Amino acid sequence: MIILTIVLLAVVMWVVLIFNGLIKLRNQVANAFKQIDVQLKRRYDLIPNLVNSVKGEMKFEQSTLEKVIQARAAAMNAGAAGNMNEILAKEGMLTQALGKLIALTENYPNLKANESVKPLMEELTHTENQIGFARQFYNDIVTKFNTEQQVFPNNMFAAMMGFSSAVLFELPQDSADREVPKVDLAV
Amino acid sequence: MNIYEQQARNRRMTWGIMFVFVVFFLVIGMGFDFFYLRFSPLKAPAYKWNSLGYYEASVASQPVPYGTIFALLIGLGMVANSMVNGAKMVLRSTQARLAVPTDEKERQFINVVAEMSTASGLQRPQAYIVPDADLNAFAAGINPGNAVIAVTEGLLSSLNREELQAVVAHEMSHIKNYDMRLMTVSAALMGAIALLSDLAGRTMRPRYGSSLSGSSSVPGSSSGGRKSGGGVLMLVVFVLWLLLVVLAPLISRMLAMAISREREYLADASGAELTRNPLALVSALEKIRAAVTPTYSINNGVAHMCITDPRGSLIEEKMGLAADLFATHPPMQKRILALKVMAYQNARVEGRG
Numbered sequence: 001m002i003i004l005t006i007v008l009l010a011v012v013m014w015v016v017l018i019f020n021g022l023i024k025l026r027n028q029v030a031n032a033f034k035q036i037d038v039q040l041k042r043r044y045d046l047i048p049n050l051v052n053s054v055k056g057e058m059k060f061e062q063s064t065l066e067k068v069i070q071a072r073a074a075a076m077n078a079g080a081a082g083n084m085n086e087i088l089a090k091e092g093m094l095t096q097a098l099g100k101l102i103a104l105t106e107n108y109p110n111l112k113a114n115e116s117v118k119p120l121m122e123e124l125t126h127t128e129n130q131i132g133f134a135r136q137f138y139n140d141i142v143t144k145f146n147t148e149q150q151v152f153p154n155n156m157f158a159a160m161m162g163f164s165s166a167v168l169f170e171l172p173q174d175s176a177d178r179e180v181p182k183v184d185l186a187v
Numbered sequence: 188m189n190i191y192e193q194q195a196r197n198r199r200m201t202w203g204i205m206f207v208f209v210v211f212f213l214v215i216g217m218g219f220d221f222f223y224l225r226f227s228p229l230k231a232p233a234y235k236w237n238s239l240g241y242y243e244a245s246v247a248s249q250p251v252p253y254g255t256i257f258a259l260l261i262g263l264g265m266v267a268n269s270m271v272n273g274a275k276m277v278l279r280s281t282q283a284r285l286a287v288p289t290d291e292k293e294r295q296f297i298n299v300v301a302e303m304s305t306a307s308g309l310q311r312p313q314a315y316i317v318p319d320a321d322l323n324a325f326a327a328g329i330n331p332g333n334a335v336i337a338v339t340e341g342l343l344s345s346l347n348r349e350e351l352q353a354v355v356a357h358e359m360s361h362i363k364n365y366d367m368r369l370m371t372v373s374a375a376l377m378g379a380i381a382l383l384s385d386l387a388g389r390t391m392r393p394r395y396g397s398s399l400s401g402s403s404s405v406p407g408s409s410s411g412g413r414k415s416g417g418g419v420l421m422l423v424v425f426v427l428w429l430l431l432v433v434l435a436p437l438i439s440r441m442l443a444m445a446i447s448r449e450r451e452y453l454a455d456a457s458g459a460e461l462t463r464n465p466l467a468l469v470s471a472l473e474k475i476r477a478a479v480t481p482t483y484s485i486n487n488g489v490a491h492m493c494i495t496d497p498r499g500s501l502i503e504e505k506m507g508l509a510a511d512l513f514a515t516h517p518p519m520q521k522r523i524l525a526l527k528v529m530a531y532q533n534a535r536v537e538g539r540g
Binding site for chain 1 (some may be wrong): 298306
């Protein structure tokens with residue numbers, strides 16, 4: 001009888017430990033996603049300024065600039081709607097459009113030397129990096145969280161306690177972000 | 188070996204070295220007690236019937252182990268001091284100043300530090316600039332919460348953004364792995380051992396004869412028949428201990444340097460893990476290596492916290508025994524090679540996937 005009680009108590013304590021560990025990780029996942037979110041908002045604020053200041057020089061890249069503006073609007077709409085897959089897809093497109101824009105500015109020496117554009121380009125690079133690193137950190141935490149749920153014996157309790165695996169922040173498979181923008185160096 | 192295995196191996200290694208350090212520390216203190224104060228932890232205390240009506244371990248039966256107490260107190264005191272004042276002292280000694288966001292390059296540096304704090308999930312350290320033309324960088328601070336990262340002006344002006352990112356990632360990993368704490372503590376321990384060995388060496392003369400004269404209080408020689416044999420054994424042990432005390436500063440320095448070199452490999456590895464770009468660190472290290480002049484504004488006390496030895500690359504370039512024992516940093520060639528292997532493995536994994 002006593003042995004049974006002790007075993008039961010040990011099992012209960014063990015489950016409590018698993019539960020607390022998972023709660024901690026779930027909060028970390030939420031926090032890590034917030035970090036990405038902050039950077040995405042920053043990017044929305046940065047784009048209009050950037051487009052305005054490069055518009056004059058990059059007359060022949062109207063379509064690229066258009067794409068950036070459209071992608072920003074689409075991403076903001078998706079963010080407001082709150083569908084995770086939609087957000088990922090639209091943000092991926094925005095990343096791709098911006099990447100193309102950054103690559104194209106390499107063709108404009110005037111632009112690169114422009115004192116008002118330079119800080120903006122640095123800010124853009126910074127924000128893009130921040131998004132990339134925040135995503136990397138988020139994915140690391142999510143992987144840890146998911147693994148913690150899936151290993152034996154946690155997998156017996158995790159679903160029972162109401163945990164489900166979190167989504168990795170991956171760029172959609174068909175996203176153009178995966179392909180490197182081509183830069184035409186021919187004069 | 189991949190990045191994670193390398194981290195695990197380096198951590199194990201560091202714990203081993205730290206363990207040896209502490210044992211070493213105790214041997215000096217306890218040896219002093221044993222030989223000079225005739226304190227023996229093995230001897231049973233004499234019990235006396237006291238006035239309160241019970242048996243009490245007699246105070247007089249064992250001398251107070253001043254040596255051990257003193258050794259531990261000095262070690263603890265020096266460690267505590269360096270923990271509290273370490274970062275401030277380092278920044279003052281290098282004349283570092285806060286980076287200003289209005290300057291273009293310094294703005295970039297601040298941004299890169301922010302990026303690396305995002306990647307590592309730590310609080311953002313403060314960004315400092317050291318007014319020196321040589322290429323170097325260091326991190327300071329005991330907790331990730333109050334850490335600082337400093338780079339020289341020379342580094343800022345000659346590295347591009349990716350290379351700067353790699354260097355900052357290296358320093359960020361020092362913070363993440365709690366290297367600053369370990370380094371500060373090992374430096375303080377090194378100082379404490381040097382001090383103790385000096386003290387123990389100076390106080391040896393008066394008691395030397397009496398402790399070896401075979402008096403009954405010397406442990407190991409208490410049995411009457413083997414008195415003389417015990418005396419010879421004691422003499423050998425004593426000479427060995429004395430030798431250890433004399434060599435203590437040298438050995439502890441070698442240990443501290445061994446820790447330092449292991450941490451450099453670890454910081455290179457986990458820095459590359461943060462940026463996922465080992466080759467940027469390779470090219471940064473190659474630029475730093477090419478700048479052979481010493482970093483004058485960073486003194487040797489801070490050497491173990493820098494990305495490269497501030498004494499210039501003379502010591503690091505040698506790969507012989509002396510370099511292996513006394514350098515704060517592994518030879519640049521070995522570091523670059525390890526990073527290149529990492530980059531090669533990453534490329535291979537991506538190629539498969």
